Amino acid sequence: MAWDFSTEPEFQEQLDWVDRFCREEVEPLELVFPFAVRLRDPKMRALVEPLQQQVKDHGLWAIFLDEELGGPGFGQLKLALVNEILGRYFTAPSIFGCQAPDTGNMEILAAYGTEEQKERWLYPLMNQEIWSAYSMTEPQGGSDPSLFKTTAVRDGDEWVINGEKWFTSAGRHADIIFVMCTNGIFIVPRDTPGVEVMDYPRNHEHIRYNDVRVPLDHLLGPEDGAKVLAQRRLGGGRIHHAMRAIAQCKRAFDMMCERALSRESHGKVIAEHQMVQSAIADSYAEINMLRLLVLWTAWTIDNSSTQASRTQIAACKYTAAKVLRDVTYRAIHIFGSLGVTNLTPLQAMWAGAPAMAVMDGVDEVHKVTVARNVLKDYRPHEGLWPTEYLPAKREAAREKFAAQMAADPDLETYSDMMLRRAGAGH
Numbered sequence: 001m002a003w004d005f006s007t008e009p010e011f012q013e014q015l016d017w018v019d020r021f022c023r024e025e026v027e028p029l030e031l032v033f034p035f036a037v038r039l040r041d042p043k044m045r046a047l048v049e050p051l052q053q054q055v056k057d058h059g060l061w062a063i064f065l066d067e068e069l070g071g072p073g074f075g076q077l078k079l080a081l082v083n084e085i086l087g088r089y090f091t092a093p094s095i096f097g098c099q100a101p102d103t104g105n106m107e108i109l110a111a112y113g114t115e116e117q118k119e120r121w122l123y124p125l126m127n128q129e130i131w132s133a134y135s136m137t138e139p140q141g142g143s144d145p146s147l148f149k150t151t152a153v154r155d156g157d158e159w160v161i162n163g164e165k166w167f168t169s170a171g172r173h174a175d176i177i178f179v180m181c182t183n184g185i186f187i188v189p190r191d192t193p194g195v196e197v198m199d200y201p202r203n204h205e206h207i208r209y210n211d212v213r214v215p216l217d218h219l220l221g222p223e224d225g226a227k228v229l230a231q232r233r234l235g236g237g238r239i240h241h242a243m244r245a246i247a248q249c250k251r252a253f254d255m256m257c258e259r260a261l262s263r264e265s266h267g268k269v270i271a272e273h274q275m276v277q278s279a280i281a282d283s284y285a286e287i288n289m290l291r292l293l294v295l296w297t298a299w300t301i302d303n304s305s306t307q308a309s310r311t312q313i314a315a316c317k318y319t320a321a322k323v324l325r326d327v328t329y330r331a332i333h334i335f336g337s338l339g340v341t342n343l344t345p346l347q348a349m350w351a352g353a354p355a356m357a358v359m360d361g362v363d364e365v366h367k368v369t370v371a372r373n374v375l376k377d378y379r380p381h382e383g384l385w386p387t388e389y390l391p392a393k394r395e396a397a398r399e400k401f402a403a404q405m406a407a408d409p410d411l412e413t414y415s416d417m418m419l420r421r422a423g424a425g426h
């Protein structure tokens with residue numbers, strides 16, 4: 001019987017270490033120096049790098065990469081269990097070398113890059129000597145790639161890129177940007193002449209590419225391979241977001257339960273009011289449903305491929321957004337006025353819920369993927385009645401007993417009596 005929900009004791013020890021390390025080292029750093037992991041200032045590096053070294057010493061650095069891509073080869077299931085802890089802390093992914101958007105970019109570099117491209121960009125990205133961003137969405141629309149207009153035109157030994165991108169996360173500080181053009185994905189150093197980062201929005205940049213020239217070897221993967229690479233990149237990213245969302249939901253839930261036991265109203269602790277219990281019970285069930293969906297998907301990827309798990313990954317993506325929204329809302333509500341301040345992490349988590357429903361593809365698009373793929377296993381019924389139309393099924397079933405009923409008329413009487421009692425046919 002291989003259906004198992006337990007964690008190997010040796011790996012549990014690593015998870016316990018991750019949990020302790022995040023509570024004792026990562027969270028204090030993030031509370032006092034919130035952006036330290038993204039700064040090059042030597043004073044900040046001196047705080048961050050010793051923590052990263054501890055992660056490396058425990059063999060937990062860049063664990064999203066499979067062995068053949070240069071990582072430790074943990075697979076998605078173990079990664080999910082680690083991400084369930086890391087997702088509680090904003091900066092933990094950077095301390096563990098598995099921060100977005102670099103992770104997705106590293107994945108496609110590892111899978112499609114030439115040896116030279118890997119030497120130049122993948123290993124420095126893995127070591128956080130450089131940072132990257134991903135430019136796909138355009139101002140006129142993100143959900144429909146057929147609207148994208150950014151193109152690269154070959155001119156002698158160079159590609160010349162023209163276009164406009166919107167919401168390139170971390171684009172302002174990235175050393176290299178993976179630019180999705182209609183005819184391929186190109187790696188563009190941010191300081192290349194013609195890369196124009198607009199003043200706003202901050203954090204998720206609006207970038208114009210004006211006659212940006214890059215050498216021919218800056219094309220990643222095949223020419224015209226943009227959609228294939230983008231799917232590969234986003235598939236992994238979506239499940240990683242869902243893994244970290246579990247951590248956020250669990251954090252909101254822990255806060256909700258603690259608070260429910262700590263406040264009194266109308267003569268009892270609020271945890272004794274039935275509607276508060278209902279919020280706790282619903283949240284408990286929903287978080288565990290999400291968790292099982294994500295772990296099952298991670299297991300499926302490990303036992304098949306990201307491509308073969310597309311339907312499950314899409315379901316994880318919108319379910320994570322929904323559960324995060326509902327659980328965070330209930331936690332905020334149970335916290336009352338304190339919940340609507342920014343004196344707890346709840347408001348940041350609440351803001352994360354709509355972002356989760358939009359980034360890496362809006363809910364509607366993922367729901368369409370799920371419905372379409374699921375429906376491929378179904379066929380319309382023949383004739384007027386559905387397969388489960390009981391009178392027709394019963395008629396067919398009676399034929400199975402026809403010989404026995406002919407031999408013993410009592411059986412027919414019994415059947416008629418029972419069906420009348422069951423109200424069949426009404």
Ligand SMILES: Cc1cc2nc3c(=O)[nH]c(=O)nc-3n(C[C@H](O)[C@H](O)[C@H](O)COP(=O)(O)OP(=O)(O)OC[C@H]3O[C@@H](n4cnc5c(N)ncnc54)[C@H](O)[C@@H]3O)c2cc1C
Nearest residue numbers: 134135136137141142143167168169355359360361362364
């Ligand atoms: C936090 C965050 C980080 C991001 N980081 C990056 C990044 O690093 N790089 C990058 O390139 N992009 C990034 N994005 C952009 C993201 O990929 C797009 O926002 C997303 O693809 C949706 O595109 P849009 O914003 O243009 O919305 P639109 O495509 O305009 O969609 C708006 C709404 O229209 C409706 N809609 C759209 N299509 C359909 C449909 N087929 N069926 C039904 N309804 C539909 C939905 O209600 C949808 O929410 C990020 C977004 C967020 C929120």
